[in-house]
Amino acid sequence: MADTVHAVEVHHTPAGFLRRYVFSMDHKVIGIQYLITAMVMALVGGLLAMLMRLQLAFPHETWPLLGKIFPVGMEGGVMKPEFYLSLLTMHGTLMVFFVVSMALLSGFGNFVIPLQIGARDMAFPFLNMLSYWVMVPACLVMLASFFVEGGAAASGWTAYPPLSAVKEAVPGSQMGQTLWIVGMALFIASFTMGGLNYVTTILNLRTKGMSLLRMPVTVWSLFAASLLGLLAFPPLTAAAVMLLLDRHAGTSFFLPSGLYFGNQLLENSGGTPLLWQHLFWFLGHPEVYVLILPALGITLEMMPVFTRKPLFGFRMTLYCLGAITFLSLIVWGHHMYVSGMSPYAGEFFAIGTLVITLPSAVIGMNMLASLYGGALRLKTPMLFAIAAVVFFGTGGFGGLFLGNPTSDIQLHDTYFVVGHFHLMIGGVTLMATFAGCYYWFPKMFGRMMSERLGKLHFWLTFPCFYGIFVAMHYNGLQGQPRRYFNFERYEFLAGVREPQFWITVAAFLLFIAQVAFLWNFFYSAWRGAPADANPWQASTLEWTTTSPAPHGNWAGEIPEVHRWAYDYSVPGQAEDCTPQNRPQSVAPVTY
Amino acid sequence: MHDRTDPHPPATHWGGGVSPVGTGWRKLMMxxxxxxxxxxxxxxxxxxxxxxxxxxSWPERAQMFHLExxxxxxxxxxxxxxxxxxxxGAAQLGNRKLALRFLLLTLLGGTAFLLMQAYEWSTLITAGATLTQNPWGPPAFGACFFLITGFHGTHVLTGLIILAITAVRTARGITQAEGIEMAGLxxxxxxLVWVFIFTLFYLV
Amino acid sequence: MKFKMYWGTWLFLLALTLAMLFVGGGTARLALLALLLVAMMVKAVLIGANFMHLRSEHRVLVWMVAAGLLFVGLALFAGIAPDGIRAFTLRG
Structure with a gap:
């Protein structure tokens, strides 16, 4: 009874612009809304990064024009240190939560899951719509924090107390920090609604024959990431509530006694920032897997399509996804080796971290093995997928040094860390996001994105991104600390000045290169070459419907699935791709 | 608002498949x-x-609470x-009247609990305990106690609202057994949460 | 009586609660503490199994709840709470 009545059986298109494109309950529209929102936020986050790079490369210049745009933070065209702190805080927050999470999990999660598992929509379309319309105020609140007294939050994306808990600490600790907490609360609410939908949809709404092992790896990775998100966000909510109380009710959850601010002794006693670090990283570490698992899934999804051979080690990849999901919940302490946490706990977390590299390495190897011996088609999505593999390898290598307490004590809070996590949760995820955009674009809009502009975008993005963050590893090894707004005073850092300059040049190039992508995306949606139902000759279910897919996803009945997702180059078959809905009697199943 | 007529009869239309968890998506989501x-x-x-x-150090429980x-x-x-x-159980057997009666009893119990909690809070506050103070020792006790029991109380209140809505809908005969089951969950x-709070705050 | 299980559970929960009240509330010794925590878990499992019908649910759902609530909840508690001792010693 319960399952036969859900709203997805309504598949006549809703009438009216508002119901169709704005307050839509169609998962595809919501997915595209999320993607475009993420692009806007990425532009803002990118601009913040450009301002930081400008300051780091030219600490003595004055920028009168910027002084006019930011009359408080850059008075007279000279950046104030506290403004720099706000920039890095908001860059991190926007990029982690409002760009990468949003694009991968909310954007592609919404768009791809029902299409790939053969459902007409999400389990609870109304909740899905609500989740987007809670995300919009979350974005607005975050952006609004730049315009309040004191400016945006300045305690880093990790919001460490006492900077985040004491209002007098820095200008950004005032209203900006409060808005940061409110924005995050809205984000978590929205994310939970989305996650509940993904999990139930994947488990309960699959089409006939779509057994769990026949689901494409993208769906599997989104499933694992949704579970992680659902499990890891609540403790952060708890921590955020306590932080709010510390700020506004005078409690001392995170504040020890003896704190001086402005020559005034605070009355707090009994708490410690160590508690915040624990609660924050209990979310923070799984969160990076929430980001990277879907990215790996999308990267793996590209492999068979553009090499025309089955995915290598499909089942082992799924086991590894499971192992990572499990282990990522118990390794949060490796962010806290120098926090004063018990060294015995550090040992436990170090072992866990080294164990988690094993399934990650297996997935990386499966990617490489999927490439080996394939008939490569170097279309734009594939180029970005290969870039994701490259970043995963390079970034993962740096992770080994940071996962070891002995080397981490030296490298902690240096640019080595910045370079490492940008390669992983910046590089792998953004490359996969681009790959996904180019790949599913025809299904979204019924048109192709321009290959020529796509390749231009790739050949500008990849080397710049790689150069910026590998150079940061080098600077970090020199001992350059993160979050400083000016390095001129430190003689031992004379060696990083030149790389600093070139990093800024590459960063600007990288930012400008994204214009090619944005132009390509929006122009092609309007004027691109029309796409047929299956432009990439792929086997998964979303390519069995028209491009763009109609409301309700399939005009007639939902196709029935007879095989796993990656039956490419089945021996004896004329075509090198056998769609999932082709019966076993027509073509043999290879797995 | 929704057109609930299924264009495909259930025999040919696969409406959800066999769930590996053996329940509908609503209960799974709950x-x-x-x-x-x-x-x-x-x-x-x-x-x-x-x-x-x-x-x-931590204050003695017996001097703060009346354990009875x-x-x-x-x-x-x-x-x-x-x-x-x-x-x-009654709703699942189709006995709407009995279900409603016990729903109302539950509402009564929940309300009584909330009132008693309000009384307990006011006793503690009168004795001088607040979010930031604790006359019996470390102020962290006051912060933790009021935060956690307060959050639990909010959940009780939410539960009461859900129960009230369910009761009205049951009285009108528009609630399915599944709706009552989910409110029950x-x-x-x-x-369940109270079991932990009770042990960890009052007994340990 | 059709609902014997529910009221049987109720009786059992009450008995456990009274027993816990009898031993708890004072300065707990370690053995007593362990006993209280075990009783707490027994009560939680009873509510989950009998009131929330987990005993008649599909085993995958049971595992999901057990892994989600018990494993993650315990990891959270066991990973964070004991570090308070460290904070205490560092403070001196």
Missing amino acids: WWFIITDGLLFAGFLAAYGFLRLAAG FIALMTFTLITSSATMATAV YWHFVD
Whole structure:
């Protein structure tokens, strides 16, 4: 009874612009809304990064024009240190939560899951719509924090107390920090609604024959990431509530006694920032897997399509996804080796971290093995997928040094860390996001994105991104600390000045290169070459419907699935791709 | 608002498949919501444990609480859980009248619990305990206690609202047994959380 | 009586609660503490199994709840709470 009545059986298109494109309950529209929102936020986050790079490369210049745009933070065209702190805080927050999470999990999660598992929509379309319309105020609140007294939050994306808990600490600790907490609360609410939908949809709404092992790896990775998100966000909510109380009710959850601010002794006693670090990283570490698992899934999804051979080690990849999901919940302490946490706990977390590299390495190897011996088609999505593999390898290598307490004590809070996590949760995820955009674009809009502009975008993005963050590893090894707004005073850092300059040049190039992508995306949606139902000759279910897919996803009945997702180059078959809905009697199943 | 006529008869149209968890998506979603909500309390309780150990000393429970009164509160909540379970069972048997009666009993129990909690809070506040102060020792106690029991109380209140809506809908005969079951799941969850709060705050 | 299980559970929960009240509330010794925590878990499992019908649910759902609530909840508690001792010693 319960399952036969859900709203997805309504598949006549809703009438009216508002119901169709704005307050839509169609998962595809919501997915595209999320993607475009993420692009806007990425532009803002990118601009913040450009301002930081400008300051780091030219600490003595004055920028009168910027002084006019930011009359408080850059008075007279000279950046104030506290403004720099706000920039890095908001860059991190926007990029982690409002760009990468949003694009991968909310954007592609919404768009791809029902299409790939053969459902007409999400389990609870109304909740899905609500989740987007809670995300919009979350974005607005975050952006609004730049315009309040004191400016945006300045305690880093990790919001460490006492900077985040004491209002007098820095200008950004005032209203900006409060808005940061409110924005995050809205984000978590929205994310939970989305996650509940993904999990139930994947488990309960699959089409006939779509057994769990026949689901494409993208769906599997989104499933694992949704579970992680659902499990890891609540403790952060708890921590955020306590932080709010510390700020506004005078409690001392995170504040020890003896704190001086402005020559005034605070009355707090009994708490410690160590508690915040624990609660924050209990979310923070799984969160990076929430980001990277879907990215790996999308990267793996590209492999068979553009090499025309089955995915290598499909089942082992799924086991590894499971192992990572499990282990990522118990390794949060490796962010806290120098926090004063018990060294015995550090040992436990170090072992866990080294164990988690094993399934990650297996997935990386499966990617490489999927490439080996394939008939490569170097279309734009594939180029970005290969870039994701490259970043995963390079970034993962740096992770080994940071996962070891002995080397981490030296490298902690240096640019080595910045370079490492940008390669992983910046590089792998953004490359996969681009790959996904180019790949599913025809299904979204019924048109192709321009290959020529796509390749231009790739050949500008990849080397710049790689150069910026590998150079940061080098600077970090020199001992350059993160979050400083000016390095001129430190003689031992004379060696990083030149790389600093070139990093800024590459960063600007990288930012400008994204214009090619944005132009390509929006122009092609309007004027691109029309796409047929299956432009990439792929086997998964979303390519069995028209491009763009109609409301309700399939005009007639939902196709029935007879095989796993990656039956490419089945021996004896004329075509090198056998769609999932082709019966076993027509073509043999290879797995 | 929705057109609920299924264009494909269920025999040919695959409406959801066999769930590997053996329930519909509604109940599955409710369970996952309970898991996330439970982890919220786990976060609070972990912080409480941390702060208590960090404080070194902790006030004697017997001098702050009237344990007999707390026992009465616990009794009320457990009983309301049992009446809720009975209401769900009655609804599943199709006995709407019995279900409604036990729903109302549950509402009564929940309200009584909230009132008793309000009384307990006011006693403590009169004695000088607040979010930032604790006349018996480390102020962390006051912060943890009011935060966690306050959050639990909010959940009880939410549960009461859900129960009231369910009761009205049951009286009108528009609630399915599944609706009562889901309200029940939430209510038992509230009771479940109290088991932990009761032990960790009042007894340990 | 059709709802014997529910009221049986109720009785059992009450008995456990009373027993816990009898031993708890004072300065707990370690053995007593362990006993209280075990009783707490027994009560939680009873509510989950009998009131929330987990005993008649599909085993995958049971595992999901057990892994989600018990494993993650315990990891959270066991990973964070004991570090309070460290905070206490560092403070001196």
